[in-house]
Amino acid sequence: MHERLVQFTDKAQDPAGTRTTSYQLLALPPALAALLSTAPSSSSSALEIRGDLADSAVLVTDWQTYALRGVQNSNSLCVCASGSGDDEGRQKWFVSGTGGSVGASAEPAIDDADDGPARKKTKYAPIEIEAVLHETLEAVPAVARTDKLEALLKGAEYAGDAAEEDAATQATRQHVTFDSLRSRIPASDAEIRTALKRNRVVELDGYLRPLPSSFLLSILPSVLSTLPVPAAIAHTAAPTGKKDKGKGKAVPAAASSGPVWTEAEDDDLVDALDAVDCGSEQVARALLGWFGEELEVAGKRRWKLDARQVVKEVGIVSLANGGFGRQPLDPFVTKWKSVAGGFAPLCELSLLAGLHICEPPPLSTIQYLPPSSLSPDPAARFAELFSLKSRWLEADMSLFIDDLTGGDKKKRDALVLKFVRKVRERETTWWTPRNLWT
The missing domain is CATH 1.10.10 (Arc Repressor Mutant, subunit A)
Known part of the structure; x- marks a missing residue:
């Protein structure tokens, strides 16, 4: 049997008092293990632990969040290092079944076998146990917790040029950057950016600025009025020649759930937003980017926007502007269509699915209910x-x-x-x- 000296690290005997290292085992799922094995050695760390004192810590990659949970080990696991053999007070011995007889004490030992001459045993460096671990952390995919985003950005709203010039508003404004936000939200960067877009937050001069629903309700109609109405939408409400109480026959282009693309000049859209108290081109182009993409045609910048998504946003902010209580359904739909102008045929309650609940007649009410609330x-x-x-x-x-x-x-x-x-x-x-x- 091979024998080996084992000793435990004694922090009290460390003259410098610098033994502060602790250990924790982390079991990685195959996706994370593959990420670490393929990440370039020169790149920044592929994994990061996030969460402030009020949250449970999570492990994040650039695009995914993993929850950490502790699992008790059935057997204690030891973290070992080669020792020097000087700590005689805590020396232990263990025997490994690998055959042969080998000594490991600091002093050479004499083989007392009867069938041969005495010989010295081979010396091995002792094993030093630095920690005994009884728990392993497991990383499991989890849903990003971005529910406190609204609270962290409260006070940083962008409400137009007039509010920006108000000295009292500037004095109480919160200044939140993406870097300061990512250190407090237990989610990956990609998931935080998705949540910022969902909560209608723009980045202005390096700071994150939410756009309030009341402000969006005042500027989005200008976008719709600048966009040309596609022919399919323009003819949706055309009379059919039948006695249908003035209602037109919907055409498939308007009734479908697919995008309704329309284009307009960049200058026209930016000027239209400037005319309704949104003079920041940075904010204007960030807002337009939520609904489409910027193109360059014949040397001119244009925007290709999904009018259906703009109409949906108008419906959302109109509903949110009425608060979280119940409001009459018919007046809400009438107001929504009047704000949408020529795109009124797109105003369907199905666009707001998952953001409201309706009560059927005789109540006929609608209530704003986003999952974030x-x-x-x-x-x-x-x-x-x-x-x-x-x-x-x-x-x-x-x-x-x-x-x-x-x-x-x-x-x-x-x-x-x-x-x-x-x-x-x-x-x-x-x-x-x-x-x-x-």
Whole structure:
């Protein structure tokens, strides 16, 4: 049997008092292991741990967030290093079954075998145990937690030229940069940028500036009025010659859910926004970039925009501007169409799916309900939804819980199994709350 001296690191015997190293095992899934193996050695670290004191720490790549969870090891694992053999007070011995007899003490030992001459045993450097680990961290894919983005950017809003010139507003303004934000939100850079776009945040002079719904409602109609209305949309509400109470017959181009592309000159759009208190070209072009792309045709800059997405944004900010309470449905739709102007045929409630709930007649109300206004905790989220409606259709409720699972159907089914009871009435299946008092 081979014998080897083992000793534990004694921090108290470190004269400089500099032994502060600690260890933690991290098990990486195949995707992360492949990322580390292919990352250039000269590039910055491919992995980063983020989260402030109020959050659970997460591991992020450039585009993905991983939750960290501790798993107890069935056997204790030791972190070892070669020792010097000078710490005689804590020397231990262990025997490894590799055959042969080898000594490892600081002093040479004499072989006391009876069948041969005495000989010295070979000396080996002792093993020094620096830490004993009882837990391993596992990295599992997780949904980015960007729910506190609105709170972090509160006070940094851009509300037009007049507000920028107000000295009182400038004195109380928050100055938030992307670098300061990424250190406080447990999400990857790509996921944070997606959340910034979703929350209508622009970068102005290096600082992040949200655009309030009231400001967007005042400037987006100028964009729509500058865009040429495609022929298919212009003829959507044309009379059909039948007694249809003045309503036109919708054509497929307007009724479809695909994009409705239209182009306009860059100067025309920027000037139109400047005329409604949005004089910053940087803000104007960032806003236009949400709905399309910039082109260069015959040496002139043009914008190719999806008019359907602009109309959708007008509907969202109109709904948000009315608060989170219920408001009459018909007056809301009428106002939405009047603001959309020539693009009024595109104003359909299906564009706002997942951002509102409607009550049928005789109430006929609509309520603004973006998922960002709901709790990120699954139990609280289902409780809030069932407090608004006692039963839901699967297609309707799924829109308000998909952000909890990142679109993962298996995770969504697990949440439904835990919090939802399915009740079938004739050919319709309703989702009702599951009693959790037990």
